[in-house]
Amino acid sequence: MAIWVVAEQQDGEIKKVSLEILSKGQELAEELGVELEAVLLGEGVADLADTLAAYGASKVYLADDEQLADYSTEAYSQVIAELIEDKEPDAVFFGHTAFGKDLAPRVAQKVETGMLSDITAVEVDGDELIFTRPIYAGKAFTKSKVLSSPVMATFRPNVQELAEPQEASASVEEVDVDIDEVRAKVTDVRKQSGGRVLLTEADIIVSGGRGMKGPENYKILEELADVLGAAVGASRAAVDAGWRPHSDQVGQTGKTVSPNLYIACGISGAIQHLAGMSSSKYIVAINKDEEANIFNVADYGIVNDLFKVVPVMTEEFKKVLDK
């Protein structure tokens, strides 16, 4: 009996979302009296098993092979599906990231089980797992369970609390990698330029909308973001205007983010924008229209001109954070 977390790794590091799911998995495994185990795929990634152990994995299934050096839906889903059929875990969890959103449904289809996506909470009821997920662009939440086995789910990043890492080790079982022909493979990986933290992994996001008036004005958001170690996001209006790249867009047709702090500047708070950020822990809105919908979800609201407020915030944070 086991809960599995399929770990996501990049550039020699396990992604935070995988550690968050392991942290939650520890609680669930304890309550259900089952093992918590991890699955790790890649090339030259064996050392990362220790990190997975530190966050509660008692065992790591390691598929370390040159054919897995770059992510490929076909290769990764084949390896994981075969492993599931062999070991029969009770539940298999992924991050709700580009990787997990692509991989989990393919694996679920291969092992013919049900899957729930974008989970924000999970609880144990008897020996079952009950998952909470947003619907109708975040306007409502449903509680659902998967009736087939294994139970599969993808978890929204930055929602589950990260446990303190422990001194621990896991047994490592090497997985034989026997991959059929892979029809699509990665030929080039283009990294986004700039050293700023990724939007979906950021603890703090400073986001700008149509109220920014033009691309040149994002400089003031970037200055604030630099002081806070934050990522910069945008509304669709700003992206459609060509002020920011689509990769910065937050919302229903952009990224779903759950940072600790989301600072919305000149964003009205349309339902499609809220769908991507309303699960942020604290929302600060700066808008000169006191009737703007964003204030309905904001924990702190500043009714004023953002061009006056943002530079003052930057200066004050510099003082407080000693930068």
Ligand SMILES: Cc1cc2nc3c(=O)[nH]c(=O)nc-3n(C[C@H](O)[C@H](O)[C@H](O)COP(=O)(O)OP(=O)(O)OC[C@H]3O[C@@H](n4cnc5c(N)ncnc54)[C@H](O)[C@@H]3O)c2cc1C
């Ligand atoms: C199918 C569909 C999918 C969509 N997906 C998304 C999505 O993923 N993400 C998304 O964001 N939108 C999405 N939209 C668009 C969405 O409906 C809104 O049009 C969009 O979010 C509006 O962006 P905005 O808030 O920046 O602009 P606006 O609604 O124009 O708001 C600008 C705000 O800036 C304020 N403002 C102006 N000047 C200042 C100033 N100097 N200081 C302070 N405040 C100021 C104004 O008061 C106003 O509230 C989608 C729409 C559809 C139909």
